[in-house]
Amino acid sequence: MKRWLILLLILGVSGVALYYAQRQKETPVGPQAIVNALAQTEREISRVPAGMVRLSDSEEISAGEAMAQNYVAQRGTLSAADVAIENYVGEVGGVVAGHARRKLIYKFHYIPNANFVNAFALPGGHVFLGKGMLQLMDSEDELASVLGHEVEHIENYHCNERIALEARLRHLPLGGLVTLPIQLFQVGYSKEQEMEADRDGTTLAVMAGYSPQGAIRMFQAFAKLQHTYVTKAQSPDQELSRVAIQGIVGYFRSHPLPEEREAQIRRIMVSRNWPQPQEKKLRVGPEPAKTASTKPVS
Ligand SMILES: [Zn+2]
16 A cells, blocks of 8 residues: 555656656746746745845845946946946936935946846845836936836845845855846846835835826836737837847736836826926937837827
């Protein structure tokens, strides 16, 4: 009787192993596959009950600092024009982060890569913005909303909890956290955390004097991108490179629907009676960011 049980158990385990081996085979290789796999893992991890360990502020800051330094070193030296853009991003980010609750030193970095249609935050206060994302904007209010969103991933301990969890899962000592792949912070968080970063990030931007229309028009630009490159997929009139499109597809796989994000901000805008000052024009040059015709007007 016992032997039968053991045999059944072996058969069961082999079946499961075979199933996973088969699934692995179907997974395409390449950097995007890694990002997608990470996004999947993160979605599974995000179901782990809350109340997990967090790093202390000083641990979070030193881990984030080391990761940011590594990443900036890989990015290489910026051209004079890109330094000017980075300073501008830092100026807007500084004003927005001035209203943050956690008293951290926020630093804003620019990644001059048009294929990088994303922004992300590292633990401790570092925010990175890709050229591809900046090119979607035409107002400073949009920039403020994106930077506010990233600041709020730090403020609300989303980055801290992610790094703490990874450290635990991988049995890494504090000094080893710098070896974590940066993609862990680029793939997005749980839906609840993304919606929270939208709410609090737009609130920061509004407190800094920006219009919530910036966030709304950003979500509309995302919706247009999603429609062009994800829903319709590979339209013949596509203007972006394959790498950029892969990034966009990955972004929408790990973020809530832009329409939902827009609806949430519209609800809050009404309930809190947010002021809607005229949006400020984006001050980046000499390369024009985006022509008015490529973006829906709200
Ligand atoms: Zn986010």
